[in-house]
Amino acid sequence: MINSTSEFLAEALYKCGRCSYCRGYGAETPIICPAYELTDRLEVASPKGRLQIARRLLENSIRSSKELSQSFFLCSLCGDCKDKCIEGIDTTEVFEVIREVLVEKNVGIDTHSKFMGSVVENNNPYFEPHEKRFEWLPKNLETGNPVTPEYAYFVGCTSAYRRQPIAVTTTEILHKANAKFTFMDEVCCGSPLLRTGHKEVAKKLATKNIETITKTGVKKVITSCAGCYRTLKQDYPVLLERELPFKIIHSAELLAELIKDGRLELSDDKQMKVTYHDPCHLGRHSGVYDPPRDVLKSIPNIKFVEMSENRNNALCCGAGGGFRAGYKDLSIELAALRVSQVKKIDAEILASSCPFCHYNLELGRDKIDKNLKVVDITELIAKRLL
């Protein structure tokens, strides 16, 4: 049933020796596979289980079905299994490919198809009108269309429609740093579609966004969303089979640079104990761990503490990979599990650098401790700007 990507799949799937480490439990990483943990250790929900099923699909010895497809969609594509696999199997890539096949066979997840429809119609997965994409932008923060902008700010759907304060604070910071930047008529980066088996639609979005960005003439694109960052930086060159004519920078990276260069001055405030949640798409998928930490540590009177599950061992917030749309309750349960790890170190503030993580962690926080503040690092910085 699987043809054009057979070679890639065969290479990956025949490497798996079923060692079970991908769903193991270790010291620094008490949970490797969240789906396995949340389903009461159901083997078909583990990476090992999925790889075995995928292999049978490749060998045509098993038929796809709605029930079978649950095994592949019950996964946030957090990449922890890929990070831990001794054989170096690119598990997330395998699962994305299988998802494409399952969607082609009409056994994908209904909620994913619905938001895909919203992206096609409204350029965002939130069923919001495209015209309202920049409703969050107050007049005093409009850019005035600089002639030669240095940056384009790719806001992203979640910041634009669901976590608007992050878009506002990122823009405030850019203004404060006297950065010459512009907005643009962006559409969804395509990440939700790539992760849920709708690659062809994602390709069209990529083409449109690249055209739009290119028209601005910038060489640097900023985004404050980890999902957009990973998609623009890593997926677009593969989708479009070419190098991008500009650099993609996450707001955490930019902030670290601006602070280091003295372009942002931060005020003092009462001491706060802050920890950081590594978004999967920024951390494990893209290797960006230090800049957000450098930013947090540079804020006066912040006591930065690490959770024991940090960096490449961070537990997923549960939002990404279509998990939130497909399995809302489990997604929030996972976010709550992540928040319970925060509670172990008594942090007052949980900072992150992804609006989607922010979104889900707040829901998880509500189940555990409503006093815990969940913030984006841009929000922390914006509050302290001098």
Add this chain to the structure above:
Amino acid sequence: MDIQSFLEEIVGEQYVLTEDFEKIVYSRDASIEPPVLPDYVVRPRTIEEIQKIFTFINSASYNHPIHIRCSSTSYWGGGVPAKRSIVLDLSRMNEIIEINEETQCVTVEPGLTFGELHTVLEHKGYRIGERPESAYSACIGGHVASMGAGLGQYIFGNQGDQITGLKIVLPNGTLLTTGSGALENVPKFTKWMFGPDLSGLFIGSEGVLGVIVEITLKLYPLPKSMAFATFAFENIENTIETVHQIQKKLFSIQYLSCFEGSSFIETYPQLDWGTKADHGIVLTIVIEGRSQEDANIQKEEITLEALKQDGEDLGEGFARDIFWKNRYNWAVTRTLRKGLRTIILFRVPTKKIPLFWEETRIIGEQFSLEVGRSCQARSRHFISYHPSIRYSEKTPEIWEKVKECKNALYLRFIELGGMPCRLPGQLPESITHKFKHYLLFLKKLKKCIDPNNIMSPNKIAGL
């Protein structure tokens, strides 16, 4: 009532798996053995559920053997079910039942992984005596049932020596408690009651006599200090002579392993491997001490032995920075680094290892297969020898050749005076015949405890 309805009534519909795609993931383990699809997979949560399942299956004439499964990280086929099996997946039974600091014991359910247990124990300043190098994924129940080996065995003994009591559900559904815990109001501090050691019947039994549903293990304090050493030798003879001299004395060795140097140099080129490792043997030792001074003194004495045999001192690097850091997934790191391997496990008198080493090379060449060689001192009294044959999932056509090579190694090792750690049912009669009397007694025992033969057929040859 049909089996599926019966099982669903006991554990709940969502915990009985019948679809092919669900059962596929239970059809293999980490070995080369081909898949066998079970008829049902049932995922109980409590001992009572298991008792009901066994009582029913044992009394009815459905002819569905029961196969016990935890993590299925077996490299020798122990996790592959028999045809028409009902797989009993114990992964939902994963709690720590009790940490008893007074008796220095911990009681756990079989589906708990060593990694999870260690995460909790280390926070309290404890460890268990022996834990496998696949601790992150291996479950305690499976390890006990297959008499696994691992870190700490040299000092504390094997997993069987760690047990102070078990609970077992017998094939007829009866719950048997062994050790002092069998008496009401007595803590589980020793496996020795009056009469023979009943725990010992089930340790290493591969599930053929019943299912282990609760395990109590000894606790130890975390080591105070550690020392690490790595040496390279020109040949296996010098290496083993060093090991033999070490075994004659009383050192506190967490881990001692010998492997072909060339197999690791490629993977860790950043380390200084000296001049001998490339074509010789590397000896890795981890020592624990009551103080750093004590650990260092032991290390100095061990180093002297190594130097007497022309060993090259490679420092701490590999032992500390590579092995010890990855000790809980070392089985995976070591075994699967360069592809899949099937492993043969033997216990061998130390001084015979060079002979085994050479015979392995000869047989590997005869079959034109790559056979890696390594061994570990798990005790002062013998060495665990585990050659491994490389294979690929892409080329099942060579699997028969790999198995023939494996059988040839088995036969030769037995002839040379080694003791197999496993005697799986897939082995030919030419090998199992050598254990005729031992197996005859086991068969009689099995007949007595499992007269309807519902438990894990063929996990031990002939049973």
